[in-house]
Amino acid sequence: MRQVIGSGTPQDKAPWREAVARILSRHGNERGELIPILQNVQAELDYLHREALEEVARALRLSMHDVYGVATFYAQFRFSPPGRHKVRACLGTACHVRGGDDVMAALERRLGIRHGETTKDGEFSLERVACMGCCALAPVMVVGDEVSGRCTPSKVDEILARYGGGD
Amino acid sequence: MITIDGKVVPFRPGQTVLEAATEAGIYIPTLCSHPHLPPFGACRLCLVQIENVRGLPPACTTPAADDMVVRTDTEDIQRLRRSILRLILSEHPNSCIVCGERELCEKYNVCPTKAGRVTGCNLCPAKERCELRRVADYLKVDDVGYLLDYHNYPLERDDPFFERDYNVCILCGRCVRVCEEIRGVGAIAFTKRGHGTKVGTSFGISHLDGGCQFCGACVDVCPTGALSARATKWHGKPEKKARTACTLCGVGCAIELQGRWDRVMDAIPHMDGPTNQGQGCVLGRFCIPPLFNSKDRLKYPLVRKEGSLVPVDWDEAIAEAAKGLKRYEPGDVDILVSPNVTNETARMLHRLSKDILGGARIELDSQFDSLALAASRSLTGCAGSTGELSAIDRADAVLVVGADICLTHPVLRVRLNRARARGAKIIWLGPTRDPNDRLVDILVPEANYLEVLAGTLKRLASSAKEGFDALSGSLDGFTGFKGAADISEALRGKRAVALVGRGIMPHRPKATLTALWDILVSTENTSGLLLLIEGNSQGICDAGIVGENDVRRDAKALYVTSSRAEMPEGAEFVVLQAPFSSKLVERADVVFPSLGLPEESGTTTSMDGHVQEVRPVSKGPGMALADAEIVSRLVAGLGGKKLDMTTAQLGPRPVRQPLSRLYPLGVLGPEPSASPAPASPNFYRGTDIAEKVADLTVYYRYRGVIP
Numbered sequence: 001m002r003q004v005i006g007s008g009t010p011q012d013k014a015p016w017r018e019a020v021a022r023i024l025s026r027h028g029n030e031r032g033e034l035i036p037i038l039q040n041v042q043a044e045l046d047y048l049h050r051e052a053l054e055e056v057a058r059a060l061r062l063s064m065h066d067v068y069g070v071a072t073f074y075a076q077f078r079f080s081p082p083g084r085h086k087v088r089a090c091l092g093t094a095c096h097v098r099g100g101d102d103v104m105a106a107l108e109r110r111l112g113i114r115h116g117e118t119t120k121d122g123e124f125s126l127e128r129v130a131c132m133g134c135c136a137l138a139p140v141m142v143v144g145d146e147v148s149g150r151c152t153p154s155k156v157d158e159i160l161a162r163y164g165g166g167d
Numbered sequence: 168m169i170t171i172d173g174k175v176v177p178f179r180p181g182q183t184v185l186e187a188a189t190e191a192g193i194y195i196p197t198l199c200s201h202p203h204l205p206p207f208g209a210c211r212l213c214l215v216q217i218e219n220v221r222g223l224p225p226a227c228t229t230p231a232a233d234d235m236v237v238r239t240d241t242e243d244i245q246r247l248r249r250s251i252l253r254l255i256l257s258e259h260p261n262s263c264i265v266c267g268e269r270e271l272c273e274k275y276n277v278c279p280t281k282a283g284r285v286t287g288c289n290l291c292p293a294k295e296r297c298e299l300r301r302v303a304d305y306l307k308v309d310d311v312g313y314l315l316d317y318h319n320y321p322l323e324r325d326d327p328f329f330e331r332d333y334n335v336c337i338l339c340g341r342c343v344r345v346c347e348e349i350r351g352v353g354a355i356a357f358t359k360r361g362h363g364t365k366v367g368t369s370f371g372i373s374h375l376d377g378g379c380q381f382c383g384a385c386v387d388v389c390p391t392g393a394l395s396a397r398a399t400k401w402h403g404k405p406e407k408k409a410r411t412a413c414t415l416c417g418v419g420c421a422i423e424l425q426g427r428w429d430r431v432m433d434a435i436p437h438m439d440g441p442t443n444q445g446q447g448c449v450l451g452r453f454c455i456p457p458l459f460n461s462k463d464r465l466k467y468p469l470v471r472k473e474g475s476l477v478p479v480d481w482d483e484a485i486a487e488a489a490k491g492l493k494r495y496e497p498g499d500v501d502i503l504v505s506p507n508v509t510n511e512t513a514r515m516l517h518r519l520s521k522d523i524l525g526g527a528r529i530e531l532d533s534q535f536d537s538l539a540l541a542a543s544r545s546l547t548g549c550a551g552s553t554g555e556l557s558a559i560d561r562a563d564a565v566l567v568v569g570a571d572i573c574l575t576h577p578v579l580r581v582r583l584n585r586a587r588a589r590g591a592k593i594i595w596l597g598p599t600r601d602p603n604d605r606l607v608d609i610l611v612p613e614a615n616y617l618e619v620l621a622g623t624l625k626r627l628a629s630s631a632k633e634g635f636d637a638l639s640g641s642l643d644g645f646t647g648f649k650g651a652a653d654i655s656e657a658l659r660g661k662r663a664v665a666l667v668g669r670g671i672m673p674h675r676p677k678a679t680l681t682a683l684w685d686i687l688v689s690t691e692n693t694s695g696l697l698l699l700i701e702g703n704s705q706g707i708c709d710a711g712i713v714g715e716n717d718v719r720r721d722a723k724a725l726y727v728t729s730s731r732a733e734m735p736e737g738a739e740f741v742v743l744q745a746p747f748s749s750k751l752v753e754r755a756d757v758v759f760p761s762l763g764l765p766e767e768s769g770t771t772t773s774m775d776g777h778v779q780e781v782r783p784v785s786k787g788p789g790m791a792l793a794d795a796e797i798v799s800r801l802v803a804g805l806g807g808k809k810l811d812m813t814t815a816q817l818g819p820r821p822v823r824q825p826l827s828r829l830y831p832l833g834v835l836g837p838e839p840s841a842s843p844a845p846a847s848p849n850f851y852r853g854t855d856i857a858e859k860v861a862d863l864t865v866y867y868r869y870r871g872v873i874p
């Protein structure tokens with residue numbers, strides 16, 4: 001572990017810093033624990049932001065870009081705060097076969113973001129998932145807890161409108 | 168011995184099949200392996216057949232062994248390679264590779280066409296050096312068989328020095344590996360996965376923001392046109408090449424200069440440099456062409472007539488300078504030597520001052536370098552470092568004192584990184600602007616770092632067997648500093664290297680050097696290296712020129728080869744010899760335009776004593792002449808015998824004496840009266856390099872080095 005004598009350690013004690021420090025020490029600052037560390041950080045902070053990744057990288061003496069590279073390899077990590085309404089579109093096998101891609105494309109177009117991102121007003125975030133376990137309804141999309149089956153692009157408009165979005 | 172394609176060839180232990188083949192002149196196509204990098208085995212183009220080995224192993228990761236029988240080009244192998252390459256080309260603009268008109272096009276369409284986006288080799292800056300094209304030619308791929316999947320990534324052109332077009336990237340990983348494994352920076356990584364995999368920074372931030380040091384190592388290993396140097400990407404093939412030694416900092420990296428149109432067009436690090444081993448830095452890699460092709464070069468000899476400088480021929484300028492200098496007593500003349508001139512020039516200037524001008528004062532124009540050299544000479548009897556840079560490769564602990572290496576000697580980071588990877592402890596005393604501080608084990612960034620050093624030395628001295636009593640007495644009161652205990656523990660009894668930089672200048676530098684040399688460097692297995700700021704300070708010192716002060720306030724006549732010198736108010740007659748125009752020209756009575764680094768011949772000496780040859784790749788501008796030639800003409804003008812290199816021979820270097828521990832010590836610590844170091848870290852012949860190279864200004868502004 002690196003040692004900084006005098007200044008150098010961040011002075012501001014934002015709550016997220018403490019959370020990250022706690023997680024890091026729980027994992028003994030071990031490089032091999034990078035994935036579980038990132039999982040825990042995301043669980044605490046809802047998403048991985050730049051400062052958090054910097055902090056993790058510094059503690060493990062890795063490059064921040066490397067850590068980001070590892071994190072982006074896995075679909076489970078997100079890098080922008082989740083929106084008030086979490087929108088998920090299924091691209092599992094059944095949904096893929098029945099037009100999941102069209103649903104995703106419609107969502108991306110309507111919300112003006114790509115999957116993995118959040119709208120500027122913080123209302124919607126969009127994610128892709130692989131199978132929601134209700135393949136009979138394919139293609140499936142979910143807003144918050146509400147599951148909608150047999151989606152089509154025009155149905156996407158209708159659903160988003162109910163949440164006040166999509167124009 | 169190993170048999171490759173029926174040829175029995177030798178190999179050295181540890182070599183791979185690929186290396187053995189390459190040395191024997193047998194070509195095996197490769198895309199991901201590179202001589203600077205450890206084997207990776209990702210592209211699978213180097214697959215070979217080895218008798219009694221199952222499958223087709225990659226030559227780049229398979230160690231050569233005795234009695235191995237290898238085939239590199241059976242039809243099976245070629246077919247497999249071809250299908251791998253087709254897959255690579257399915258995501259790479261390939262129209263020119265498979266084009267039926269290619270032969271004629273190559274013949275008549277010889278220059279690369281400048282284009283924003285690369286849609287084929289003819290519009291690609293890497294056309295002349297592309298390894299992908301070479302492999303495609305070797306495998307005779309003339310159809311790809313897949314629809315081109317063009318990624319349509321935006322071009323990345325917002326950073327200084329080099330540009331990136333990841334639409335032609337083949338994901339060989341060389342850039343990522345060189346940045347992380349060799350440079351220890353890790354400014355780029357593979358992001359995302361599968362089809363979306365792309366080399367980039369975290370969150371797509373700029374390279375400036377992401378901590379890139381613009382060393383250019385990634386650009387030089389990239390096999391395609393994905394990465395290219397902005398200023399030189401469209402220059403095509405060089406007409407001339409020359410191996411020379413860079414003098415933009417004290418390390419003296421071996422570089423290959425490339426010339427065209429009688430100018431220097433590019434400079435890349437040379438594989439076999441004793442101090443840099445194939446690596447370079449932002450200065451040597453990117454700043455040489457813009458610096459020396461700058462419009463501010465002095466082109467004609469000038470003489471002041473009726474108050475204004477007018478161009479004249481050389482004879483007149485020399486005569487004018489000689490006439491002027493002769494008017495003064497030797498005691499009234501000062502010669503100021505730039506730390507960037509060659510050893511030969513320095514020796515001739517030395518002769519000029521002693522024999523021709525009868526004892527004019529001669530000084531090296533570099534504050535830190537002359538002080539450090541003079542101090543080390545009084546300590547050991549031999550001016551300079553007590554070891555070579557390679558000592559870092561064997562050290563268990565490296566102590567950096569007052570040096571922001573990422574700015575002053577960027578290439579040394581490579582050695583430090585290698586030492587760290589080996590498990591050596593890196594201890595860093597002093598502030599740093601290095602954004603990638605994971606290199607360092609113990610960091611003391613506070614302004615009082617020299618007091619921490621004093622405390623460390625006190626602890627080391629008190630525990631040493633021999634008596635350091637007198638010495639350590641003056642360090643009393645420092646032991647309590649936080650960190651001193653940990654640092655002395657990390658150094659005690661270890662093979663160590665101390666690197667000392669110009670940061671010690673405002674803080675009683677001689678006392679610091681003396682204490683450090685006496686207590687730490689005098690121990691067995693420990694070297695002290697002076698991080699000389701400028702190109703050839705060591706060589707100039709070896710030529711007998713070293714001083715401790717700047718120009719005297721009362722010199723009446725000055726002959727200066729560096730533009731930085733402040734002029735004493737009383738100077739009546741000034742001769743300036745420099746490659747660049749500067750404010751000093753306004754005060755000069757005679758101006759000699761001299762050649763610069765890419766135009767010079769001779770030798771220079773690195774900060775650790777390697778004498779290397781300097782070779783030209785271009786002519787200077789206008790009537791500019793080599794420094795040695797100018798000095799020798801001036802000597803003749805002054806009525807002396809013409810000097811040449813042989814009359815400027817140098818005696819043997821003095822032998823280093825054991826440290827005597829007799830030097831009176833001041834207390835270490837700040838000494839507020841001393842003049843602060845200049846903001847800008849890099850000079851050539853007194854000219855601030857960042858002032859002349861726009862991209863360097865951008866980079867240094869961003870790091871907060873210059874306002």
Ligand code: SF4
Pocket residue numbers: 259260263264285286287288289291292293294295297298299300335390391392393
């Ligand atoms: S990188 Fe090579 S193969 Fe690709 S377009 Fe450029 S020259 Fe052609």
Ligand code: SF4
Pocket residue numbers: 342345346350352353354355374378379380381382383384385386
């Ligand atoms: S220029 Fe050097 S530091 Fe920057 S990305 Fe390339 S290799 Fe890394």
Ligand code: SF4
Pocket residue numbers: 335336337338339340341342343366385388389390391393394
């Ligand atoms: S940018 Fe160049 S070196 Fe880096 S992965 Fe792509 S092709 Fe290889």
Ligand code: FES
Pocket residue numbers: 090091092093094095096130131132133134135138139140
């Ligand atoms: S594949 Fe979409 S719900 Fe199963």
Ligand code: FES
Pocket residue numbers: 196197198199200207208209210211212213214225226227228
């Ligand atoms: S060169 Fe051997 S696998 Fe790429």
